[in-house]
Amino acid sequence: MDYQHIIQNLESNKATFESLLLDLSEKEILFKTSPEKWCLLEIICHLYDEEREDFRTRVKQVLESPNIPLPPIDPVGWVKERNYIGQDYSTVLTQFLKERDDSIIWLKSLVNPKWNNAYHHPKVGPLTAKMYLSNWLAHDFLHIRQITRLKYDYLMSISEESLDYAGNWV
Numbered sequence: 001m002d003y004q005h006i007i008q009n010l011e012s013n014k015a016t017f018e019s020l021l022l023d024l025s026e027k028e029i030l031f032k033t034s035p036e037k038w039c040l041l042e043i044i045c046h047l048y049d050e051e052r053e054d055f056r057t058r059v060k061q062v063l064e065s066p067n068i069p070l071p072p073i074d075p076v077g078w079v080k081e082r083n084y085i086g087q088d089y090s091t092v093l094t095q096f097l098k099e100r101d102d103s104i105i106w107l108k109s110l111v112n113p114k115w116n117n118a119y120h121h122p123k124v125g126p127l128t129a130k131m132y133l134s135n136w137l138a139h140d141f142l143h144i145r146q147i148t149r150l151k152y153d154y155l156m157s158i159s160e161e162s163l164d165y166a167g168n169w170v
Helices: 003-021 026-030 040-064 075-081 089-109 129-158
Strands: 118-121 125-128
Touching: 003 040, 003 089, 003 129, 026 040, 040 075, 040 089, 040 118, 040 125, 040 129, 125 129
Parallel strands: none
Antiparallel strands: 118 125
């Protein structure tokens, strides 16, 4: 497995998130396609929490102390519990981007990490550090796709023109 490729992509994705999420209007930040869907504010709050409390924490713990139970997380529950919709978008975006920097600095500082270390989850079995690292990058890509789709849907909602000429959204 090419760990440096994954780390490099995590680093590059910071610029992608920045490009997609900076300098937006409040209408765009709070736009939802339906009440149960997340807006950009909720997505960035989620990314911030996941960066700190899920992926970096889990990779670090499995590398350093794989026999200690992992701290519980509740990404879906946090949306309401942590009042994502009431957060300040610019502040949370800045915090997320800083946390990503911290993650990259930490990942690049690792010397001979034991990527095959595994936490043995009582229900799902072994969960390796390399599995968490790979899924961290996959999580980025899923949310980049989600953000892009939400921005496309916002454009559709404000445009008085057909967007068919651009091509089909598949």
